[in-house]
Amino acid sequence: MADTVGKTITCKAAVAWEAGKDLSIEDIEVAPPKAHEVRIQIYYTGVCHTDAYTLSGKDPEGAFPIVLGHEGAGIVESIGEGVTNVKPGDHVVALYTPECKECKFCKSGKTNLCGKIRATQGKGVMPDGTSRFKCKGKDLLHFMGTSTFSQYTVVADISVVAVQQDAPMDRTCLLGCGITTGYGAARITANVEEGSNIAVFGAGCVGLSVVQGAVVQKAGKIIVVDVNPSKEEWSKKFGATDFVNPTQLKDQTIQEKLIEMTDGGCDYTFDCTGNVGVMRAALEACHKGWGQSIIIGVAAAGQEINTRPFQLVTGRVWKGCAFGGVKGRSQLPGLVTDYLEGRLKVDEFITHRKTLPEINPAFEAMKAGDCIRCVVDMKNL
Ligand SMILES: NC(=O)C1=CN([C@@H]2O[C@H](COP(=O)(O)OP(=O)(O)OC[C@H]3O[C@@H](n4cnc5c(N)ncnc54)[C@H](OP(=O)(O)O)[C@@H]3O)[C@@H](O)[C@H]2O)C=CC1
Numbered sequence: 001m002a003d004t005v006g007k008t009i010t011c012k013a014a015v016a017w018e019a020g021k022d023l024s025i026e027d028i029e030v031a032p033p034k035a036h037e038v039r040i041q042i043y044y045t046g047v048c049h050t051d052a053y054t055l056s057g058k059d060p061e062g063a064f065p066i067v068l069g070h071e072g073a074g075i076v077e078s079i080g081e082g083v084t085n086v087k088p089g090d091h092v093v094a095l096y097t098p099e100c101k102e103c104k105f106c107k108s109g110k111t112n113l114c115g116k117i118r119a120t121q122g123k124g125v126m127p128d129g130t131s132r133f134k135c136k137g138k139d140l141l142h143f144m145g146t147s148t149f150s151q152y153t154v155v156a157d158i159s160v161v162a163v164q165q166d167a168p169m170d171r172t173c174l175l176g177c178g179i180t181t182g183y184g185a186a187r188i189t190a191n192v193e194e195g196s197n198i199a200v201f202g203a204g205c206v207g208l209s210v211v212q213g214a215v216v217q218k219a220g221k222i223i224v225v226d227v228n229p230s231k232e233e234w235s236k237k238f239g240a241t242d243f244v245n246p247t248q249l250k251d252q253t254i255q256e257k258l259i260e261m262t263d264g265g266c267d268y269t270f271d272c273t274g275n276v277g278v279m280r281a282a283l284e285a286c287h288k289g290w291g292q293s294i295i296i297g298v299a300a301a302g303q304e305i306n307t308r309p310f311q312l313v314t315g316r317v318w319k320g321c322a323f324g325g326v327k328g329r330s331q332l333p334g335l336v337t338d339y340l341e342g343r344l345k346v347d348e349f350i351t352h353r354k355t356l357p358e359i360n361p362a363f364e365a366m367k368a369g370d371c372i373r374c375v376v377d378m379k380n381l
């Protein structure tokens with residue numbers, strides 16, 4: 001048993017004191033887990049655009065000061081009373097989409113969204129309404145129920161899953177968001193049928209993961225649409241059949257181009273940009289009568305989607321998903337096995353590596369066009 005059990009741990013964390021400012025590396029105090037909570041030593045975390053989005057101040061739920069980060073893997077240090085799903089020493093991935101297996105959502109069989117702790121998670125506190133983080137005498141908020149930009153974090157027991165011990169944590173962390181989201185969107189939310197023509201808007205970690213999922217589903221045309229020409233090579237590496245740069249089109253909208261390329265429109269399209277104009281184009285590029293467009297990208301506060309209702313009257317479907325529709329506790333261990341057995345690409349997404357003190361350069365790297373995912377080492381400072 002770790003000699004930290006039951007005690008407050010002081011460790012390093014990246015604190016977001018206010019919107020729009022760099023993160024600050026601080027010594028923070030992490031309280032022991034209460035009942036149905038788990039304290040995790042975070043080994044590695046990815047940096048996702050959603051962290052930057054909340055830091056920017058554009059997230060309607062964003063509040064400060066906060067410990068961001070939601071793409072993390074680590075080892076359980078201690079557990080609170082009543083925790084049965086993980087034990088100290090387990091290698092785990094944090095789940096920003098929890099799975100209680102008991103609520104109306106979990107039991108519906110229709111969604112991976114769990115309702116049990118969503119209200120407190122959105123307010124940045126643990127299910128009992130309080131925080132486990134303190135810095136300079138002030139409470140810090142939790143983020144997405146995970147807060148992986150801290151060397152130790154506390155999460156609800158339903159927000160964590162144990163995975164195979166032999167899976168490297170600098171890879172499994174990425175299954176905590178980006179890869180699972182895109183892969184699940186193709187395989188679970190859309191459940192792309194063999195031979196279907198699809199278009200993926202935005203070839204970042206999420207979009208390339210949609211491509212990877214569509215390849216497994218044996219899609220027909222897999223067309224990637226991205227404004228960054230360097231993404232053509234990336235897209236082809238993951239199995240895309242075609243690449244279109246919408247800025248290079250002459251006298252044609254991107255939806256017209258895709259309709260032309262697919263004899264009437266795509267069976268499935270995916271927005272992986274968070275741009276509401278792109279979301280409209282993605283819907284309108286769908287085939288009349290049955291085409292489905294899946295919104296994955298997170299749009300900023302105040303942004304709204306528009307289209308002519310006629311687009312829906314004539315059978316196109318607009319839907320969306322969080323975490324790819326994947327139920328974390330039930331399905332994430334299977335993805336780790338798929339990775340270990342060579343069926344799921346993960347290593348290929350890592351273009352940058354940083355340490356915790358380099359978290360601000362990690363955000364800069366993420367925003368540059370050549371970064372797919374930056375993995376941050378939380379232990380070796
Ligand atoms: N729903 C969910 O559960 C989740 C949602 N997300 C969201 O998904 C989105 C994608 O994330 P991620 O893959 O990490 O992001 P990236 O920024 O890495 O990828 C987006 C790509 O889209 C390109 N792009 C930007 N504008 C356009 C455009 N107008 N048309 C076509 N391509 C465009 C970008 O090019 P360039 O590099 O030149 O900007 C980039 O290549 C984000 O909004 C993120 O917040 C992420 C995880 C989970």
Ligand SMILES: N[C@@H](CCC(=O)N[C@@H](CSC=O)C(=O)NCC(=O)O)C(=O)O
Pocket residue numbers: 048050051059060061062097113118177298322323
């Ligand atoms: N807080 C934002 C919404 C942000 C958002 O859509 N988050 C996604 C995950 S994005 C991961 O990188 C999500 O899980 N949404 C479902 C949920 O219940 O939060 C806002 O208020 O607009």
Ligand SMILES: [Zn+2]
Pocket residue numbers: 048049050051070071177178
């Ligand atoms: Zn994310």
Ligand SMILES: [Zn+2]
Pocket residue numbers: 098099100101102103104105106107113114115116
């Ligand atoms: Zn639930």
